[in-house]
Amino acid sequence: MKFYLAFLLVILAVAVADKDDDFLWKSFKLEHGKNHSPEKELSRKQNFLKQQRKIEKHNRENNGWKMAHSRFSDMTDQEKSVVRGARMMKRKPQDNENAANFPDDVPRNIDYRANKCLQPIRDQGHCGSCWAFSAITALEFSKCKKTGVAVALSEQMLIDCDNSNSGCGGGDYTRAWQYAYDKGGAMTLASYPYVSGAINHTSVSCKFNSAAVAVNVSTYDWTYPYPNATVTMTYLQSFGPLPTTIKVLDSLFNYASGVYSDPACIVADENDVDHAVVIVGYGTTAATATAPATPYWIVRNTWGTGWGLSGYFFIRRGVNMCNIESWTAYVRVV
Template identity: 65%
Template structure:
């Protein structure tokens, strides 16, 4: 009996190994992966391990789903590069131009049940930071682009490379703070348009020589600050409705890299320390899912990432709202243009 059981186990193991081989070949072809033989062994091992994690999550988790993408065979070091947020101490600015009165008035207004800026012309297509810890620059520009377009009616794409190369307050591909990027842009006199200073750091992983040119300015900053008080979902919703997309910082667990759909949440991502963060993203909307027989209604944020349009849900993901999941409600900020 034991002999036949051993044979059955062996047959199942061989079948699983053959299936994994086929999935690995298909994955490499789909995402254009090519490795030397000695490197491929390590990559395939990571891929298969992540496949098991994806399968387990999708069997057991009714709230959000995982799937294969360009990160599925990434090493921990490669993923670490993508987490480029190094936020400085959060110090509110002195409120200027009667901002206190304006904000207090806004907080008294009723909020819509949902809002989604993804289809607004003022929101540029999702961009890709590549293998460079420049998420802070993309987060800063997304809000600035939107604010400029909302004021003028003309869409604009601003240069992330300008901040990566020129911003002395931040560390380029080694990380940064989107509010310090705004400080630099304000002091410099504005942010250049991307067509005059295109992004290249996604492939070089290095910072280039600064090529600032004030004749190609696309937006100028008049004021920026944190949303206050924090963390407070209602406050963030109010600013989102009235000022547009809100950059924020969050903690990224390994599970998020393979997100494909649903409302992301992870008990390990509810953390006590506000400064336990490593990635900059942009909140572009909010809403609530419809309840089902197995899952209750879930309030969520709509969040824009900078890992390309082929990641997640066309470059976006949903994350649970109202519980400060991954610290995402602790670091929301807003910007106003001249």
């Protein structure tokens, strides 16, 4: 009798769990506008439920940061790899000419998110164009900082025209700056809108128009020495937001809040990176009874405002988490 009752309870628990899973799946599809074909519905649901179990386990065991579903939750690993578009060249030695211009100390925190020179978060969509967005963000801020007038520039110009990079196949923001320098500048976003994020987009020829150029590159370089959090902080104060490159683990796709940290993302090889982002600030969490104060970077991503903290995320500072402190660079405009 006891065995029979236990068996019934197990059956009931499974039925309730299945019902809950169905509700979560339907809610996810509605929230993210997912409409799969009958052939793909089952595999997409399985991907989603796999992420659901990971999220539940992580949030039970980790107090430092939390996970939640994002538009990536039902995607395959191959589909998620598309938005990792950093293909970095090896750095050349530099003479650290700007060190003498650095302030003697740095503020306790910096946050450029509300600065008028930082354009709204954009979405690279189904394209490995993070390198172009990182390059453009720094150019926009640098020009606005110099003139006092906000400007929106074109990533699509770099994707279509810069043959030193590979468009949606990936690239390097410093090569993008070199292209803009050689070409005579970067065009406005209004004159050359972004279209590469669409799944059905096909490549088009370069439509560069010098009459629509709004920014000219003067100089650019890597921060030095690296990796060094304090040095990065001084460059951030002097130049504004700094493009950099990170190693993206699967856990980051479902980042929701807190200071991201993953032991698997302490990467021994500094060349093991695949996604370009922009550091726009830093700070330190307040210590609590259960957790010490944690220094962090504020990072701008290009996965849309529906991801993370309205498009941003915090990541642990001072330990070169995911190689974030190895690839910071700055640019000056004419």
